[in-house]
Amino acid sequence: MPVDREHVLTEAAALLARRATTLMDEIARAAGISRATLHRHFAGRDALIRALEEHGIERFARAIDAARLDEGDAAGGLRRLVREAEPVAGVLAFLFTENQLFENEPVNAGWAQLDARLTALFRRGQEEGTFRVDLSANWLTEAFYGLLGAGAWAVHEGRVARNDLDHSIAELLLGGIRRSMEK
Amino acid sequence: MPVDREHVLTEAAALLARRATTLMDEIARAAGISRATLHRHFAGRDALIRALEEHGIERFARAIDAARLDEGDAAGGLRRLVREAEPVAGVLAFLFTENQLFENEPVNAGWAQLDARLTALFRRGQEEGTFRVDLSANWLTEAFYGLLGAGAWAVHEGRVARNDLDHSIAELLLGGIRRSMEK
DNA sequence: CCCGAATGAGACGTTCACGTCTCATTCAAT
């Protein structure tokens, strides 16, 4: 059967996110293929990482598109974003935690653009008066990545049900831990 | 001059959190010592990682103690915890993101205990009625680590001022992004 | 001032994962 490139990248991201030194052999086995085949599809470890970056950035960009951040109120956009980005969370977690990889790389540009779109969403919410202004849009962007990564990991470890993930992330981000009267 | 063990560990954590494959030589240089001296103080790379785990767990345990999680309401405890844990955030970020290191390790026990203390705090808040119950205490614990790590990273990258970090983390966790009427 | 301890610089051998290659086997399409 032909190798499912998408599947390989997903498995690789899940492993690499939590142990950047994961062996090529382990990645191959996790993806259900042999090390030889892994090398046939990705020229080497570096090429695999690059593919991971490209793949993650592209999928996340599509998720942002699908979330239609400009429509409706900012909170709704954020909820849609969480839902759309959830399948990419594992890859994003890897790129986010290990993103010193980009140093002096052109890939950086693509990443910065995605950051900018997120930041714009938060800024819009602040300007519309629905998001608090004592937390900077930059920080909210970072927090988004952090929570998404933590969520992906929690699901992977079985501490959170995958079905609850969207709700757990979006609600914590929007409403916080404290019980609120206005809901 | 004598080697400042604490300083070496802090620098090592900062580098390793971003790139787990950081060379021993780079760690040594970042700490301002030679590779030879680094090896004189830590038997090897593994020993350095172990020391990092031990050090991080111990410092975080002290932070939890200092936060007096049992006193007052849960929200206050969480605020104090964020403040006390902030100096350890860099080390914790490394341990949290790279914590597949513990597999089948006794160190795991120490971690589990810290986790339990955090989870207990969130559960207490839920039982007292001040924390929402639609987000599990386990998830809140994971989210705490995620946000702390993201915060440490954001400060390191200059996207958030260190002075704002406590407030940024604690307020986002407690109140969320959405502007609330009840404050 | 002297002496011991600690450090820096660098050389050296070893280890281990990587990347390449070969060969047998399986799979899919015709």
Added chain:
DNA sequence: ATTGAATGAGACGTGAACGTCTCATTCGGG
């Protein structure tokens, strides 16, 4: 059934980082 492509299993050489060691130098206490 046949053929070509893709895969799995495994061997092999290479390279880079590691850990150890030596020697000169510096630092700090007596």
